[in-house]
Amino acid sequence: MKRIKLPRSDLLFKTFFFSLIISFLLFLYSGSNSKASSLTITSTVDWNMGQFSNVESRSKEGELRLESAGIWGAQSWKTPDKGISVGSAFATDDSYLYVFRGVGDTVFWRYQPDIDDWINLANAPKGVYYGADLQFYNGDIYAIFGGYQKDFARYSIGEDKWYLLTDIPSFTHQGASLTSDGEGGIYAIVGNSTQEFYRYDIALKTWTPLTQTPLTVRAGAD
DSSP, X not given: OOOOOOOHHHHHHHHHHHHHHHHHHHHHHHHHHOOOOOOOOOSHHHHHTSOOSSEEOOSSTTOOEEOOSSOOXXXXXXXXXXXOOTXXXXXXXXXXXXXXXXXXXXXXXXXXXXXXXXXXXXXXXXXXXXXXXXXXXXXXXXXXXXXXXXXXXXXETTTTEEEEOSOXXXXXXXXXXXXXXXXXXEEEEOOTTBOOEEEEETTTTEEEEOOOOSSOBOTTOX
16 A cells, blocks of 8 residues: 655644643533532531631520620610601601691701701691691602691792692591692592591692591590
């Protein structure tokens, strides 16, 4: 048989190509037979050798707990210069707390948590009694005053000023409450052992009676 001598360049290429195929087959074989490894931690010592945050393992062997973010203890906050009593109401704008004092007074405060202090705001246009309530909406505080009053008002936070609005159709007393639908409407139950339920349209400045509540509304409703 006549032997054919390959050029050196062809021989090197075929040798490289053959080695590449063998390496690829070995890779596939080793990958198909490999298994994930695992590590079992059985003691606090083992655990503490790792890295972790916001947890602690010191309290009891075999237990892992969330790390405390603070300490338990009595907390105290500054109180307003006058006592808060019957008819008081509050609302928040997610930054401050707005508060009616109650007891027939017109005092109106803002509590500022960042400085733990009470700030006197413009007095309410009416005295505040049982059945008063406050509701924040879109930069304003809406208010009813209880005490068999029909008055309805808006407090402008930016202006520190009150505006009287269209009276609510019925007298408000114990159990009266306000809430908002977040879409330009303020809803009110008037309490006073009635079933009356109303919606105030902020844009139209009008009240609309709605389907009455299933039961009469008294003190404690909200």
